[in-house]
Amino acid sequence: MLQSWREVLPGDHYTVRADGLLHYYDQKIMTQLYQPLVGIESTSLYFTLWQETEHGQSGQAATHHHLMGMMNLSLDRILKARKKLEAVGLLRTLKKKDSDPVFFMYLLVPPLTPNQFFNDGLLNVFLYHQVGSRDYNRLSKRFLEKPLDAENFEDLSAAFDEVFESIPASEFSRDLEGRGRWEDHAHPQKLRFQNHFDFSQLKSYLSDAIISEDALTDKVRGAIEKLACVYQTDPFDMSRAVESASLHTGTVDIEMLRKEVRDYYRLEHGPNEMPALYERTQPAEASEMAGKVPQNEEEQLISWYETNSPYQLLEELGHGSKPAAPDLRLVENLMFDTKLNPGVINVLIDYISKVNDNNLNKSFVEKVAAQWSRENVRTVREAMSVARDEKKKYTQQKQRAGTKEAAGRKKQGRVRSEVVPEWMKEQNRADGKHQTGVTEEEAKKRAKWLEDYLNSI
Structure with missing residues (x-):
């Protein structure tokens, strides 16, 4: 709650x-x-x-x-x-x-105005994922104005000094300072990011021969920060994209930068994949430890699950390595299909990783996630409780299966010993000699029958 x-x-x-x-x-x-x-x-x-x-x-x-x-x-x-x-x-x-x-x-x-929205680089990408390509194209055609074709028209507009004349300064008493409300509309609030992009690390990867530090203007930095948030691009990969977007010019072409980052993302995740918008950490309404100091190990674990994203958990499970694309797609699908909170998904991934030998089997994960969704698991503590119960059931089922298998082997062993013919025991005591009254031909037939029998069992 x-x-x-x-x-x-x-x-x-x-x-x-x-x-x-x-x-x-x-x-x-x-x-x-x-x-x-x-x-x-x-x-x-x-x-x-x-x-x-x-x-x-x-x-x-x-x-x-x-x-x-x-x-x-x-x-x-x-x-x-x-x-x-x-x-x-x-x-x-x-x-x-x-x-x-x-x-x-x-x-x-x-x-944002339509032009600002569809060129934002962050909101428009998530809108594309949310509504699909068909509706996205329909919306862009509806809101974006086509450039005016004025090639066959003559401009007859009057110039300023044709209509107006200069006014003496003493007659002009209005205060021109300050920004008006219309100007405010043209300068929307800048989006803020809690996890700031590491520009110092980005600069260390950039080649001075390709791009100078002055090329990273405020506008370029804003674009980099948005692209890094949308496509989860680290400073090293971003440096390659920045260098490609500034090759031969020394200035960063933002449209080219977007294309480079987008192409790299599709190369990693598939040609038709686009990133989705999701709350990266446990939302406040389902957080238990927000503003609290953990008092024991369980509360410390709850706090970690709540304040870290599934992406960070996958990094932890991979000992710091970058999560694999299939695992990231699996987590993203869980968020959209099951509507489980990120903290709950953290518990789910960690639990399955432990009970399934670090293997995030897609069908197994989705099956457990669907069950938790039906049970309306919303908080980390609830998820941990369900995981404990599931682990207990899993252990008991494994024990019962092992007991049945052992009993089956024992029973099977008894059946085989009961059907062994008496003459086979006599054969072992014969010391390789034929019994009295058994002809050589009959002995060969019995030997052939014995061979077939042993092969059949």
Whole structure:
């Protein structure tokens, strides 16, 4: 369960401001481009907060209990929806210091324009994976304007100085300083990443003969950070892509950089594979140890499972080596097909690795994952409890199977000893001699029969 009371309470007050100009066209962008990424509850929260703004002016303060009633959602689900909006750059949450009662200010950020979204390099990639190539192409055609074909037209537009004349400075008293709201709309909030890309390591891999440090501008760094997040590219592989994208020019072509990283990813994972968007660590609503200090070994293990991603667990199991592509695809499919939380998947992978001799058999993993999904295992502690029960059952079944097999062998041994003919015992006592009254021809027949009999058993 999400312990939302650690961050916000129903009685805490809040107010909403628009951090830029919100336009009715943004509603289409929200529902068709952002909703597939953040979900219906996050989109609903955005629109609900939007209604509480007055053209960018602060509205009346309200409590979160009011918001719970308006959306008919628990505070846990509202907090989860809020964090998703924050993650994609649609909301900024500010908390007033030393305020009693606690006071929040929610700043609604306008969504990216269609051109910005489809050239973002991060959000558009995840949209492609979420909706598929057909719907993605349909959306891009709907939102992206085609360049105007003005080849057969003559430009008759008037020049500025044809219409206006200069105004004396003494007659112009307006304050021109400061950014307007329309300009705010054109400069959306920059996405933040908790795990920053190691640019110092990237520079150590780059060749000075191909690219200089000055070529890593802020725009290029932003693109590298997004690409590294989307495609899980390490500094070494990124350095090869950067050098390829700057070959012969000395400047990094961002479009070429995207192509290089994307091609490398497809080479590793398959020609039709695209990365998926998923919460990399255990979500807050299912975390038990958030903000707590582990008191024993079990709590330390729970904390590790909650704060590390399945990717990091696979690295641990591989003693620091990069996880294999089939294992990564398996984990990604588990997240989308079974909807298990990353912390639960950590326990699942670790458990199966131990009981199955470090072999992550796809069908076995998916079978156990489907069972855990049906049992609605959501937290790490629940997953550990189920894993213990499964291990106990597995051990008992193995013991029973071993007992049955031993009993079967014993029974089979008794049956074979019972059907041995009496004359075979006499044969062993004959010391190689024929019995009295047995002709040589009959002895040959019996020897042939004995050979056939022994072959048959």
